Amino acid sequence: MKSDFVNIGLISKGRMMESAQKIFKKNKLKIYKKSGERDLFGYIKDKKFQNVRIWFLSPKEIIESVGTGVLDAGIGALDLLKNSEPNIQSRISIEKKYDFGQCQLCVLLPTFWLDTVNPTDLEEVSWEFFYKKKRLMRIATKFKLLTEQWCKSRGINMVEIIGSEGATEAAPRLGKADLVVDVATSFDTAKANNLKLLEDDGVILNSSAILCSNKNSIKKREVKKFVKLLSKN
Numbered sequence: 001m002k003s004d005f006v007n008i009g010l011i012s013k014g015r016m017m018e019s020a021q022k023i024f025k026k027n028k029l030k031i032y033k034k035s036g037e038r039d040l041f042g043y044i045k046d047k048k049f050q051n052v053r054i055w056f057l058s059p060k061e062i063i064e065s066v067g068t069g070v071l072d073a074g075i076g077a078l079d080l081l082k083n084s085e086p087n088i089q090s091r092i093s094i095e096k097k098y099d100f101g102q103c104q105l106c107v108l109l110p111t112f113w114l115d116t117v118n119p120t121d122l123e124e125v126s127w128e129f130f131y132k133k134k135r136l137m138r139i140a141t142k143f144k145l146l147t148e149q150w151c152k153s154r155g156i157n158m159v160e161i162i163g164s165e166g167a168t169e170a171a172p173r174l175g176k177a178d179l180v181v182d183v184a185t186s187f188d189t190a191k192a193n194n195l196k197l198l199e200d201d202g203v204i205l206n207s208s209a210i211l212c213s214n215k216n217s218i219k220k221r222e223v224k225k226f227v228k229l230l231s232k233n
Contacts, residue, residue, distance in 0.1 A: 005053040009062035009074025019100035020075045067091045072217035073227050079207035083143045092212050096231040101209035103183045107198040118200035119154035126158040136160040140177035147181045150204045169193045
């Protein structure tokens with residue numbers, strides 16, 4: 001039960017957690033936990049916001065929970081929002097894009113695909129796989145929806161999109177896929193796995209941390225007040 005709390009999702013670990021918590025600190029919103037550091041709920045030491053409850057979750061859980069209305073708002077990631085189910089996306093409003101958690105969702109190819117520089121080339125390669133190897137070209141990714149949308153919009157239909165839970169950029173070396181779609185910042189991991197960015201139109205999405213709200217919840221005065229405070233930074 002949500003009771004009368006304003007429920008806010010906050011990233012539970014990593015650099016994005018640290019950056020997200022700085023937003024609270026800048027607004028002099030001190031978070032405390034009643035049951036020690038391992039407690040997954042937090043509260044605000046301020047009488048004006050004593051009805052605010054913080055949920056410490058993964059970025060993906062935050063997006064899903066805001067979409068279903070379990071959370072009123074939260075700090076998540078744009079790429080995860082855009083990759084979520086349409087019924088989740090339709091219930092979420094982006095209130096602010098932050099300047100941290102920045103990354104690019106990219107199409108990454110083996111470095112020896114020298115003549116493949118744009119989507120048209122990639123479409124031709126997919127047909128070569130179909131006619132010469134008698135199978136579909138395989139793409140490994142954690143972002144199946146965004147990958148499907150990108151491929152279809154570029155006319156690349158002879159592909160099999162394989163879900164990946166970890167070490168996506170190693171998939172071609174392991175023989176699990178022919179290329180990958182994954183988030184990148186420095187491209188160091190891609191280079192270490194003999195991958196390169198599709199030169200022309202290889203960036204599917206520029207992502208960052210976002211403040212998002214449930215479209216029904218944001219109509220409530222107390223939710224709107226707290227979200228407005230977090231959107232100042």
